[in-house]
Amino acid sequence: LGQHPKGGNASIRPEGIGALLAVASGKGGVGKSTVAANLAVALARQGRRVGLLDADIHGPSQPRMMGLSARPASPDGTRITPLEAHGVKVMSIGLMLDPAKAVIWRGPMLMGALQQMLAQVDWGDLDALIVDLPPGTGDVQLTLSQRARPDGAIIVSTPQDVALLDARKAMDMFRTLEVPILGMIENMSFFTCPDCGHEAHVFGHGGVKHEAEGLGLPLLAALPIDLETRLAGDAGCPVAAGDSPAARAYAELALRLIR
Numbered sequence: 001l002g003q004h005p006k007g008g009n010a011s012i013r014p015e016g017i018g019a020l021l022a023v024a025s026g027k028g029g030v031g032k033s034t035v036a037a038n039l040a041v042a043l044a045r046q047g048r049r050v051g052l053l054d055a056d057i058h059g060p061s062q063p064r065m066m067g068l069s070a071r072p073a074s075p076d077g078t079r080i081t082p083l084e085a086h087g088v089k090v091m092s093i094g095l096m097l098d099p100a101k102a103v104i105w106r107g108p109m110l111m112g113a114l115q116q117m118l119a120q121v122d123w124g125d126l127d128a129l130i131v132d133l134p135p136g137t138g139d140v141q142l143t144l145s146q147r148a149r150p151d152g153a154i155i156v157s158t159p160q161d162v163a164l165l166d167a168r169k170a171m172d173m174f175r176t177l178e179v180p181i182l183g184m185i186e187n188m189s190f191f192t193c194p195d196c197g198h199e200a201h202v203f204g205h206g207g208v209k210h211e212a213e214g215l216g217l218p219l220l221a222a223l224p225i226d227l228e229t230r231l232a233g234d235a236g237c238p239v240a241a242g243d244s245p246a247a248r249a250y251a252e253l254a255l256r257l258i259r
């Protein structure tokens with residue numbers, strides 16, 4: 001992985017993908033990878049054939065979140081067999097390289113890795129391929145948008161102004177590249193005190209809802225700060241695989257996106 005890409009502007013979208021959905025954010029740390037993993041697991045629980053491509057090449061989180069550490073096999077030395085966890089086919093650069101080492105690559109290397117993770121991985125026929133993008137508006141987003149033609153982008157943000165500011169830039173990029181924006185997700189929307197039930201709006205109140213309304217976009221979900229979500233992500237078993245309120249919220253989100 002990570003060689004210089006050949007193939008100019010040729011399509012790198014794998015055959016047999018029903019819907020290619022990009023999960024994006026302006027800032028890091030807002031829960032984009034958490035949403036991508038849980039959406040994939042929720043779709044799989046609804047009987048969909050789902051793939052999860054971790055395109056956050058500098059900071060791959062999906063091996064940890066999906067509980068994977070083995071190296072994907074390549075029986076013929078060219079094609080790569082994705083790993084499978086919680087009913088989802090998963091591919092991440094973090095499965096191919098030493099997870100403790102920094103990936104110090106420039107744009108062309110990043111695009112080569114993205115190209116290979118799309119085109120050289122045996123995804124098979126899928127109802128949905130969820131792509132966990134890096135934060136921001138860089139080379140990977142550009143290449144994916146132009147050469148894999150996503151069917152839609154989902155924008156994850158916290159309600160905080162600094163996160164929203166960058167989310168706006170990400171949405172502007174998708175509009176410019178003619179990728180449909182399916183809607184926004186407000187993550188870490190509020191925190192309910194487990195002792196007294198008080199609702200605290202740690203990152204502000206309703207910022208993403210307001211932003212989505214202003215842009216005429218659906219607010220796809222407003223997800224609270226949830227200890228179980230964090231613990232499950234760290235343990236490699238996404239909360240959507242269980243039976244908590246968060247799992248139900250992700251099931252609803254999955255139904256809204258793929259019917």
Ligand code: ADP
Pocket residue numbers: 025027028029030031032033034035061187188223224225226227229230231233234
């Ligand atoms: P990003 O992909 O935007 O960088 P992550 O999905 O890696 O963000 O999330 C950052 C951290 O926040 C992780 O530890 C994750 O478990 C945690 N997290 C994400 N969403 C929630 C949530 N709704 N409640 C609690 N913790 C969350």
